Amino acid sequence: MKIIMLGAPGAGKGTQALNIAKEYNIPHISTGDIFRANIKGGTELGKKAKEYMDRGALVPDEVTIGMLLDRIAEADCKNGYVLDGFPRTIPQAESLKKALAEKGDKVDFAVDIEVPDEVITDRMSGRRACTKCGGTYHIAFNPPKKEGICDNCGSELVQRADDKPETVLERLRTYHELTQPLIDFYKNEGILCEVDGTQSPGKVLSDILKALG
Ligand code: AMP
Numbered sequence: 001m002k003i004i005m006l007g008a009p010g011a012g013k014g015t016q017a018l019n020i021a022k023e024y025n026i027p028h029i030s031t032g033d034i035f036r037a038n039i040k041g042g043t044e045l046g047k048k049a050k051e052y053m054d055r056g057a058l059v060p061d062e063v064t065i066g067m068l069l070d071r072i073a074e075a076d077c078k079n080g081y082v083l084d085g086f087p088r089t090i091p092q093a094e095s096l097k098k099a100l101a102e103k104g105d106k107v108d109f110a111v112d113i114e115v116p117d118e119v120i121t122d123r124m125s126g127r128r129a130c131t132k133c134g135g136t137y138h139i140a141f142n143p144p145k146k147e148g149i150c151d152n153c154g155s156e157l158v159q160r161a162d163d164k165p166e167t168v169l170e171r172l173r174t175y176h177e178l179t180q181p182l183i184d185f186y187k188n189e190g191i192l193c194e195v196d197g198t199q200s201p202g203k204v205l206s207d208i209l210k211a212l213g
Helices: 013-024 031-040 044-053 061-072 090-101 117-124 165-179 181-188 201-212
Strands: 002-006 028-030 081-084 109-114 127-130 136-138 192-196
Touching: 002 013, 002 181, 013 028, 013 081, 013 109, 013 136, 013 201, 028 031, 028 061, 031 044, 031 061, 031 081, 044 061, 061 081, 061 090, 090 181, 109 181, 109 201, 117 165, 165 181, 181 192, 192 201
Parallel strands: 002 081, 002 109, 028 081, 109 192
Antiparallel strands: 127 136
8 A cells, every 4th residue: 555645734643644554554754854863864865855845845855756766666665655755746746656557556545634834833842752663752742751752762852943933834835835735746646635624633533544445
């Protein structure tokens, strides 16, 4: 099963991508997590990505597409994967489609988690992320069992620099301009599943699993 997660930053893509990955026993691949790991590791890729991420812009397609195609060529991806945060532009979606088609393959589902901008900005202030496994939480709506600690791996939870209010507004602007057109792209492909992301995380997951059949 090859699944793509769509939705604005803060819509709950990361949380649901992890849930889906567990359900189908396939890897969860987050381009944001890969960039953050590279920033932490001080790599050239990390240095390049940081300058865009810190201001809420997208990392250029030339950097992102090759990185993702390399990742999905790894052995653990042979039975499928959940992509969280990729594609984010039409050229990224076209590149993925082409790379898969060359192997007679295709994406099975694109899940769009729909949440209005006002709800997103309210949510972002309470968002916390795991410094190690990339798990995401919300202090009010999806709290960890123990405050400040990841349920999944026991590491520390922090507020990401790009969850600051002014950066959130820029990320939303970028989302509407560059990423939202992907909804029509996958609608035309006949694989779009739209889910109301304002519901509880549990209800959002059950709606997604129902749609994936
Ligand atoms: P995320 O963790 O998915 O919210 O991503 C955090 C940041 O990483 C984004 O705001 C972008 O700057 C960058 N990023 C992640 N995925 C992509 C992508 N597919 N294309 C370009 N930039 C990306």
